[in-house]
Amino acid sequence: MSFTATKFAPSPLSLNSTTPRSNDKPLSFSFDHSKTNPSSSFLGSTRKLLRFTALAKPRAQARASTPVADVLLQQTSNLLITKEEGLELYEDMILGRFFEDKCAEMYYRGKMFGFVHLYNGQEAVSTGFIKLLKKEDYVVSTYRDHVHALSKGVSSRAVMSELFGKATGCCRGQGGSMHMFSKEHNMLGGFAFIGEGIPVATGAAFSSKYRKEVLNEADADQVTLAFFGDGTCNNGQFYECLNMAALWKLPIVFVVENNLWAIGMSHLRATSDPQIWKKGPAFGMPGIHVDGMDVLKVREVAKEAIERARRGEGPTLVECETYRFRGHSLADPDELRDPAEKEHYAGRDPITALKQYLFENNLASEQELKAIEKKIDEILDDAVEFADNSPLPPRSQLLENVFADPKGFGIGPDGRYRCEDPKFTEGTAQV
Amino acid sequence: MATLFHPPLTAFPTSNKLHLPSPISARKGQIFVVRSDAGMNHLLSRGAHQSRTQKLLTNAVATKPDSSTSSKAGHELLLFEALREGLEEEMERDPRVCVMGEDVGHYGGSYKVTKGLAPKFGDLRVLDTPIAENAFTGMGIGAAMTGLRPIVEGMNMGFLLLAFNQISNNCGMLHYTSGGQFKIPIVIRGPGGVGRQLGAEHSQRLESYFQSIPGIQMVACSTPYNAKGLMKAAIRSENPVILFEHVLLYNLKERIPDEEYVLSLEEAEMVRPGEHVTILTYSRMRYHVMQAAKTLVNKGYDPEVIDIRSLKPFDLHTIGNSVKKTHRVLIVEECMRTGGIGASLTAAITENFNDYLDAPIICLSSQDVPTPYAGTLEEWTVVQPTQIVAAVEQLCQ
Numbered sequence: 001m002s003f004t005a006t007k008f009a010p011s012p013l014s015l016n017s018t019t020p021r022s023n024d025k026p027l028s029f030s031f032d033h034s035k036t037n038p039s040s041s042f043l044g045s046t047r048k049l050l051r052f053t054a055l056a057k058p059r060a061q062a063r064a065s066t067p068v069a070d071v072l073l074q075q076t077s078n079l080l081i082t083k084e085e086g087l088e089l090y091e092d093m094i095l096g097r098f099f100e101d102k103c104a105e106m107y108y109r110g111k112m113f114g115f116v117h118l119y120n121g122q123e124a125v126s127t128g129f130i131k132l133l134k135k136e137d138y139v140v141s142t143y144r145d146h147v148h149a150l151s152k153g154v155s156s157r158a159v160m161s162e163l164f165g166k167a168t169g170c171c172r173g174q175g176g177s178m179h180m181f182s183k184e185h186n187m188l189g190g191f192a193f194i195g196e197g198i199p200v201a202t203g204a205a206f207s208s209k210y211r212k213e214v215l216n217e218a219d220a221d222q223v224t225l226a227f228f229g230d231g232t233c234n235n236g237q238f239y240e241c242l243n244m245a246a247l248w249k250l251p252i253v254f255v256v257e258n259n260l261w262a263i264g265m266s267h268l269r270a271t272s273d274p275q276i277w278k279k280g281p282a283f284g285m286p287g288i289h290v291d292g293m294d295v296l297k298v299r300e301v302a303k304e305a306i307e308r309a310r311r312g313e314g315p316t317l318v319e320c321e322t323y324r325f326r327g328h329s330l331a332d333p334d335e336l337r338d339p340a341e342k343e344h345y346a347g348r349d350p351i352t353a354l355k356q357y358l359f360e361n362n363l364a365s366e367q368e369l370k371a372i373e374k375k376i377d378e379i380l381d382d383a384v385e386f387a388d389n390s391p392l393p394p395r396s397q398l399l400e401n402v403f404a405d406p407k408g409f410g411i412g413p414d415g416r417y418r419c420e421d422p423k424f425t426e427g428t429a430q431v
Numbered sequence: 432m433a434t435l436f437h438p439p440l441t442a443f444p445t446s447n448k449l450h451l452p453s454p455i456s457a458r459k460g461q462i463f464v465v466r467s468d469a470g471m472n473h474l475l476s477r478g479a480h481q482s483r484t485q486k487l488l489t490n491a492v493a494t495k496p497d498s499s500t501s502s503k504a505g506h507e508l509l510l511f512e513a514l515r516e517g518l519e520e521e522m523e524r525d526p527r528v529c530v531m532g533e534d535v536g537h538y539g540g541s542y543k544v545t546k547g548l549a550p551k552f553g554d555l556r557v558l559d560t561p562i563a564e565n566a567f568t569g570m571g572i573g574a575a576m577t578g579l580r581p582i583v584e585g586m587n588m589g590f591l592l593l594a595f596n597q598i599s600n601n602c603g604m605l606h607y608t609s610g611g612q613f614k615i616p617i618v619i620r621g622p623g624g625v626g627r628q629l630g631a632e633h634s635q636r637l638e639s640y641f642q643s644i645p646g647i648q649m650v651a652c653s654t655p656y657n658a659k660g661l662m663k664a665a666i667r668s669e670n671p672v673i674l675f676e677h678v679l680l681y682n683l684k685e686r687i688p689d690e691e692y693v694l695s696l697e698e699a700e701m702v703r704p705g706e707h708v709t710i711l712t713y714s715r716m717r718y719h720v721m722q723a724a725k726t727l728v729n730k731g732y733d734p735e736v737i738d739i740r741s742l743k744p745f746d747l748h749t750i751g752n753s754v755k756k757t758h759r760v761l762i763v764e765e766c767m768r769t770g771g772i773g774a775s776l777t778a779a780i781t782e783n784f785n786d787y788l789d790a791p792i793i794c795l796s797s798q799d800v801p802t803p804y805a806g807t808l809e810e811w812t813v814v815q816p817t818q819i820v821a822a823v824e825q826l827c828q
Contacts, residue, residue, distance in 0.1 A: 138577065172610035181609035188576060189609065196596055199566045203573020210579060214555050215526055240566030247561070401611035402646050405669035407697060417697075 079361055080296045086354070086363045089295055091372045092131055093123040093351050095379070096147035099156060100326075102380045103146065103163060107330050111388070112163045116177045119147040121293075121325035124350035125257050126151045128298030128320075129225055132306055138186045138224040140201035143178035144257075145190030148227060154182045156383035166390035173393045174401065186222070194228075195235035198254070201226035202241045205250035205315075223251045223309040230258040230267045233276045242283040242317065249314035253305045254280075256319040257292065263328040264336040280317030292320030293348045296357065323348075505688050511681040513655035514544045514620075517662035518582065520691065522552055525580065528666055531558040531567055532584030532621075541586050542622055542681050568594035568619070572601045572671075575617040580666060588623030588675070589635040602671040603644040618665045620674035622681070624715055624765055625802050625813050629678070634802035634809075638742050639771040641673055649742040650696050651675040651714045655685040657740065660694030668696060675742070677715045699746035705735035708759040708823050711750065711776060713739045716763045716814060723819035732823060742772055750776075751784050758789040759826045765813055768796035793822045 081089065100118040107116050119126065122144075130139060130151035141148040149159055154170055162169025163177055170182050178192035188204055191197030204224045211220035232238050233256060245252050256276050260267045268274055280287025286308075290301045298320055305316035323345035327334030358364040407417050508516065522528045529552075530545055536559035539546030549557040560567040564585065571581040585591040591598065598619065605613055625634045638649055648670045652658035658676070665672040702717065703724060712720045717738050727734050735753050739745060754760055760780055762773040773794040780792060795814040802812050 140573075170610070171608060171612070174610045175608040179608040181605075181612050183609070183612035186577075188573070188613070189605065191601075193596060193600060196569065196600060199569020199597060200573035200576065200601060202566065203570035203575070204577045205573075206570055207574045207577035207579050210529065210555055210574070214529075214553070236563075237566055237569065240561070240563035241570075243561055244563070244566060244570065401607045401609075403648065403670045404606050404611070404614040404616070407668075 079363070080300065080357075081363070083363045086358050087368065087372065089127050089131060089299070090351075090354055090358065090364070090369060091376065092127040092151055093295065093354065094373055094376050095150055095156070096123040096126060097351060098373075098376050098380055099146060099150060099159070099383075102160075102384065104326070104330060106160075106163070106384065111384075112165070112177070114176055115143070115329045115331060116163070117144040117329045118326045119144055119324070121345065121349070122257055122259060122322045123147065124295035124298050124354075125227070125255065125292050125320045125322055128295045129227075129253070129255055129302040129306075132299065132302050133223065133225065136186060136222045137306075138188050138201065138204040138222060140188045140197040140204065140224065140226045141180070141190045142194075142197060142228055142232075143190055143192045144229075145178065145180045149180040149182065149185075149187050149190075152182070152187045153185045154180065154187055156379050157386045158182070160380075160383040161387040161390050164387040164390070165392070166387055167393040167397065168386070168390040172397065172401075174397075188224075195232045195237035198226050198228060198232070198237050198241045201252060202245055202250060205245065205252035205309075206248070208251050209248065221251070221310050223253065223306050225253050225255055225306075227255045227257060229262075230256060230260065230276060231262045231265075231270065232256075233279065234271055239279075239283075242279065242285065242315070245315040246284045249312065251309040251312065252315045253302070253309055254315060254317045255302075256317070258319055258321050259324045260321075261324070261328070261337060263332060275319075277317060277319040283317075285315050285317055287317045287319070289319045289321065292322030293345070293350045293353065295350055295354050322350075325349075505686040507684060507686045508655055509681065510652075510655045510658050510676075510683045510685075511542050511544050513659040513685070513687060514652075514662050514676065515546060515548070517659040518545065518666075519548060519551075521663055521666040522548065522556065525666075526556075527578065528580045528582070529556045529558065529574075530582045530584065531560050531571055533560060533562055533564075533567075533586045533590075535559060535584050540584060542676075542678070544676075544681075545584070564590050564593035565597060569597040569601060571617050571619075572597060572605070572615055575615045575671075576605065576613045580616045580618075582618040582620060582666065585619065585621030587633050588621045588637050589632055591619065591621065591637060592635075592640075595640070598641065598647070598671075598673075599644045603646040607646055614669050615671045616669050617671045618662075618668075618674055619671070620662075620665075620676060622676050622678045624675075624677040624679065625797070625809060626678035628804055628806055628809055629802075630804050631801035636766045636771075636797070638673075638675060639766045642743050642772060642775060646671065647743065648672045648696060649675065650740055651677075651742055653677070653680060653700075653714050653717045653738055653740070655683060656687045657694060657700060657738075659687060660692055661696065661740070663691075663693045664696045667693065672696065675714060679715050697741045697744060697746055699749040700738040700740050701735075701749065702738050703734065703736040705733040705757070707733045707757060708735065708761055708826055709750070709753040709757045710734050710736045710761045710763060710819070710823070711739050712736065712763040713742065713772070714765060716765050719814060719816050720763050720819055723816040723823070726816070726820050727823055730820075730824075732827060734823060739776070745776060745779055747779060747783055750780065754780060754784045755787050758787055760788065760792045761819070761822050761826055762792065762794040762796075763814055763819055764794070764796050766796055768794075768799050771796050790826050793826055795819065795822055 096119055100120050103112065103116055103118060106112050126147045130148060133152070135153065139148055139152050146159055149170070150156065158170035159180060162171055162173060162175055162180065165173045165176070167173055170180060175181060178190050180190045181187055188200060189197065191200065201224050208220050208222045208224070211217040242254065258267065258276060262270065275289070277287035277289040288301050288305070291297050301318055305318055308316055325346065355369060518530065530548065534541055535545040536549035536554055536557045545557060568583050568591070571583040574581050602615055602617060605615055623636055638651070641647060641649060648668065650661050650665060650672060652661050652674065661674060665674050702721065710720050720736055724734050724736055735757055737749060737753055739750065762776055764771060764773040766772045773796050777792050777794050795818055797814065798812050800812060803809055
């Protein structure tokens with residue numbers, strides 16, 4: 001694994017800058033110039049669909065064809081994961097997929113409202129990264145945040161109930177689909193505007209550094225993962241934060257979930273140089289491109305990037321090339337994307353790929369995986385039932401969390417703080 | 432923690448006091464909260480005067496000497512030094528308190544509010560950021576969510592427009608949307624207001640833009656005394672607080688207590704008690720009002736002047752009591768007329784105290800124009816003392 005800061009430092013400008021993007025080489029952050037392949041082109045181009053067929057070949061062959069992956073395999077073991085890890089990944093991905101399917105069902109049944117953005121197809125990214133985290137580590141997500149919250153450990157009940165707008169939701173029904181928070185799990189939220197979560201994630205990473213260096217908390221080695229999409233990479237906050245994170249060597253990993261599309265705007269029509277990972281070296285950090293439809297590849301890259309952050313060596317930019325199987329949100333008719341493109345990616349379903357790997361390497365039986373699916377089905381049925389039966393937020397809740405310090409509500413006509421007014425907690429006081 | 436930073440008291444000769452205030456440990460057990468009417472405004476009349484504002488101020492101060500504070504001597508300093516003293520004391524008291532912004536560290540801040548803090552507390556606690564308001568404000572919010580208590584400086588208040596999304600969506604809403612799970616104990620502060628021919632972009636009053644963001648508390652300081660007390664209160668508050676400073680007030684001099692004190696963020700300050708009319712103002716306009724007050728007193732009027740200080744929420748208790756006494760209200764603000772603080776204040780008074788009013792409220796605000804560069808035009812943009820006198824005469828007819 002070659003993206004350490006020391007190897008990287010002597011010639012930062014030349015690094016990666018000519019390394020082509022290739023799905024065959026998930027570890028293309030290699031700084032070896034001999035590996036350059038000028039003929040390679042950006043994967044997202046629908047005109048290059050022919051190339052995809054080559055990528056869809058069985059994993060064993062694909063791996064054998066890449067020297068970098070070979071090295072990697074020898075370095076670790078013959079297998080990329082243990083049986084337990086494999087089953088954990090599978091369960092998490094199934095949870096993400098089934099949860100989102102359940103959301104669609106509930107949305108169309110009128111149980112949840114508003115904008116609901118589903119994660120189907122991108123599970124390998126959430127699972128590949130977040131399952132490597134410790135509980136103290138931070139996750140900052142976007143408006144497509146249900147599955148990040150689930151992977152981080154927020155219960156299906158709490159997330160489903162939030163979507164139902166119930167008082168038992170993880171944010172008491174005050175957040176909704178795009179604002180999932182859990183202090184217990186250090187889930188710092190879903191952020192509904194493009195890019196606004198990245199500075200917040202950078203702040204969380206700054207906190208870790210501050211706690212370690214100023215407050216002398218020896219155990220303050222939390223890593224922050226900032227998830228965002230390809231569209232965000234044309235937004236100023238992305239660049240501002242790459243700069244600051246690299247400048248101060250903050251323990252953060254910038255995870256781009258490049259699903260190739262905004263709503264109806266292709267990444268290729270929006271971005272002058274569509275290879276997002278290239279922007280890392282420009283800021284003095286490694287930029288890595290990985291097949292975001294392959295949870296094991298994502299996991300390997302994630303492992304190194306997270307460890308690198310934890311070691312205090314600074315941030316990493318990881319571009320996961322992935323695809324969403326559904327429209328942008330449940331309100332999006334999804335008419336612009338080429339059916340052939342959708343079909344192609346449907347054939348690269350990350351869950352099917354993991355399943356295949358588990359079978360091929362005798363890590364799991366059909367029966368075991370079925371048992372997991374059944375378990376998740378039961379969990380989700382329970383979550384829906386829980387959400388359905390949960391109470392709606394009472395009116396008194398309306399004003400409760402506007403200010404953390406209730407004195408912020410000011411002094412009432414009687415000279416006392418308004419928060420002391422009994423009518424206040426009943427929700428009838430005017431603020 | 433604080434004791435770590437304390438050299439012996441003898442290391443602070445009196446002549447250095449302005450720059451190196453005596454350490455907190457020397458004042459332990461002396462923390463007291465001062466109500467606004469126990470201020471030390473009479474002391475403003477002492478000291479050198481360097482600016483037009485300063486002269487206006489000296490002439491205008493009409494409050495009676497105060498004998499109720501426990502401070503005998505106090506120490507004299509400028510407003511920016513008072514802010515720094517408050518900041519420094521809080522940083523000594525709580526190691527989670529940190530400062531971030533453009534040129535706040537090695538340079539000491541564009542108005543020197545953070546001068547000397549970086550050498551004392553280190554580069555991480557007084558963080559020089561790149562010129563990226565959106566990102567470093569968001570970073571402050573993320574740091575606040577995860578346990579720190581950052582003070583973010585906008586080098587000029589107007590620059591915070593670049594961070595508006597972070598301030599509105601994240602600072603103001605996260606506590607609520609997270610169902611109360613995350614607190615954002617951040618202070619956002621910086622110099623605003625119409626200065627001396629700084630041009631339109633550097634002469635902005637953002638309080639009208641920020642006031643409708645739910646979950647944000649806003650306070651404006653106007654004297655060294657309240658600047659320090661409000662700074663400390665803002666840092667200690669669990670709410671996101673925007674502290675408005677004014678470019679023309681940084682060099683105001685005042686003697687403030689040696690003892691530690693913290694003010695209430697939600698409380699208005701009675702500047703001059705009176706009987707005939709209530710004049711509500713804040714920040715720099717306080718001094719235009721006080722200048723007008725002198726003329727008004729000579730003309731036989733007895734105006735009550737209140738510095739509302741808390742721009743959100745309004746201290747309707749103090750304001751209401753005054754309205755019930757005078758039955759007439761004049762609002763003088765530097766904010767824009769349309770959708771400004773004065774407009775909100777007018778609405779709040781009409782809603783709550785309409786029965787007590789003998790005349791319609793008059794609100795004097797800045798003109799709805801981008802602040803022009805030319806000195807004459809700029810002067811006509813903001814409210815002048817003669818207008819205040821005329822408005823009071825009209826109200827009291």
